[in-house]
Amino acid sequence: MRLSRIHSNPVLDFYTADLATSLELPLFATGVSAGFPSPAEDYVEIALDLNRELVKHPAATFYARVKGSSMIDAGIEDGDLLVIDKVLDAKDGDIAVCFLDGEFTVKRLSVRDDGVYLVPANAEFKLIRITEENEFLVWGIVAFVIHKPR
Amino acid sequence: MFALVDCNNFYASCERVFNPALRDRAVVVLSNNDGCIIARSEEAKVLGIKMGTPVFKCRDLLRRHKVAVFSSNYPLYGDMSSRVMMTLAALAPDIELYSIDEAFLDMSSFGRFDLVKYAHDIRRTVRKCTGIPVCVGMAPTKTLAKIANRLAKKNPVYQGVCLLDRAELIASALAMTKVEDVWGIGRQLSKLLNARNINTAADLAAAPVPWVRKNLHITGAKIQAELNGTSCLPLEQVRAVKQSICTSRSFGKSVTALDELQRAVATFASKCAVKLRKEGSVASMLTLFIGTSPFDDQQARYWGTKTISLQYPTQDTMTLIRAAQLVLDLLFRGGYAYKKAGVVVSELSPIALAGRTLSLFADEALADSEQSKTLMQIMDGINERYGRGAVRLASENSVGWKPNQDRLSPYYTTRWSDIISVKG
Secondary structure: OEEEEEEEOOOOEEEEEEOOOOOOOOOOOOOOOOOOOOHHHHOOOOOOOHHHHHOOOHHHEEEEEEEOOOOHHHOOOOOOEEEEEOOOOOOOOOEEEEEEOOEEEEEEEEEEOOEEEEEOOOOOOOOEEOOOOOOEEEEEEEEEEEOOOO | OEEEEEEOOHHHHHHHHOOHHHOOOOEEEEOHHHOEEEEEOHHHHHOOOOOOOEHHHHHHHHHHOOOEEEOOOHHHHHHHHHHHHHHHHOOOOOEEEEEOOEEEEEOHHHOOOOHHHHHHHHHHHHHHHHOOOEEEEEEOOHHHHHHHHHHHHHOHHHOOEEEOOOHHHHHHHHHHOEHHHOOOOOHHHHHHHHHOOOOEHHHHHHOOHHHHHHHHHHHHHHHHHHHOOOOOOOOOOOOOOOOEEEEEEEEEEEEOOHHHHHHHHHHHHHHHHHHHHHOOEEEEEEEEEEEEOOOOOHHHOOEEEEEEEEEEEEOOHHHHHHHHHHHHHHHOOOOOOEEEEEEEEEEEEEHHHOOOOOOOOOHHHHOOHHHHHHHHHHHHHHHHHHOOOOOOOOOOOOOOOOOOOOOOOOOOOOOHHHOEEEEO
16 A cells, blocks of 8 residues: 555645555554564554554543533643543643542643642633642543544 | 452442542442442441441431442442453462452562562552552462451551561461451351361361361361461462352463354353352353463463443353353454463342342252253253243343442443543
């Protein structure tokens, strides 16, 4: 199979596939590693599996639905689906699903000298500073955002 | 060296993962049909709520202390169990799935490591990945690992990890453990033992070997040997004390083809069904696990498990086979040399108590396994000719029967419309 460019703009290139010829290329899910090859690699994958791409740690991956627009400038909109990985360690700048005072909320974590902040990505929403009075927990880190454009 | 990893108050902990506000509140989970209490958080235990208490007997207590009460959400617990087990499988070379919330890990190759430190890592990892708290008991035999786990859970000084490796530690643990709390010693046996003044695990360990062999038979003798530090129960399925039935097998030669695995899994599922009918029980959950040899090269190793909840409690062969095959399709990965597989059915209840009227074919009719097999064969014959469901056990899926589940939490992990909602 060969790709040929059919249209191009400054941001995106559009291709069409030329299906006249075919060449089977093995796609190894386990990546390249030294040592003995896995017997599983004898089986060339026959399709792309979105699960394997989006879910790096299946045992620790959970999903959530977004309600609200406080993260709109970070590309997270009302109705979007979040892929949450609980294995990842929370660090400054991560977008996290937190449990704050009785409800789940998604915000960007900001670790500053005077404490932890939850930063919205929408000018209409206020910055939240976490104090000892808050019931607060980082529940998981947002690994992917799935957005339906229409 | 074996480690027994046991989830703390598993069902209550599952509810808490998706409802962190319940972190310090008393939580209880009710049986099928909201009948009685089958799981309690620590706070609920402190209130004096006993396992198995019918709800109507403690309604006031529950209300007075604002206890969070949940109907059993088996799809959620099954999925969370699969997550815990998959996490554990990645942390040890070999794992034996023992019940929905317990697994034995083979730690024999971990001699060079600081076992206590590693056990704390196991706790931390499972907690981080799944949100479920666990305790770890480690000892040279499985029976002792059970006792170690019990201590880890009961006594806060252990901080969730107890290693019984030295003789004096084992001796004091045995002296602290009542004989009825020893793995495999049921209430019946402990009565017999108490009558002979054998009251603790230490007493049983020290009892005359011939007497134990004569009165407690080979199983008792093995338990005694295990208490004395001789491992006689290797990492394989033994009938769980908790309500579950397991059929599993290590394959003589490795299996690579899906259809071959399907046949094996169907056999295991139907054996489970026969055992269920034999004891007049129905199961609410089914677990399947498949695995390659733990001795294979890391790349060639795969271990998968999944627990699903059955639509209604059942003992039907075909239903269990279908469920097992469905899970197999999800777990199977081509290219691996599978060495073992097994089916576990759990959350058993007596058919008469499963929330419905008595089965048409009650215990006595099904007591004999040959007879029940014939019955199933006849039923399957009729169903084949006249279509599925033409005849079925009165116990299953009678139209219109729906369990009472007033306080069911969402199916957070198995249904898209039920996933958690987060404020954006």
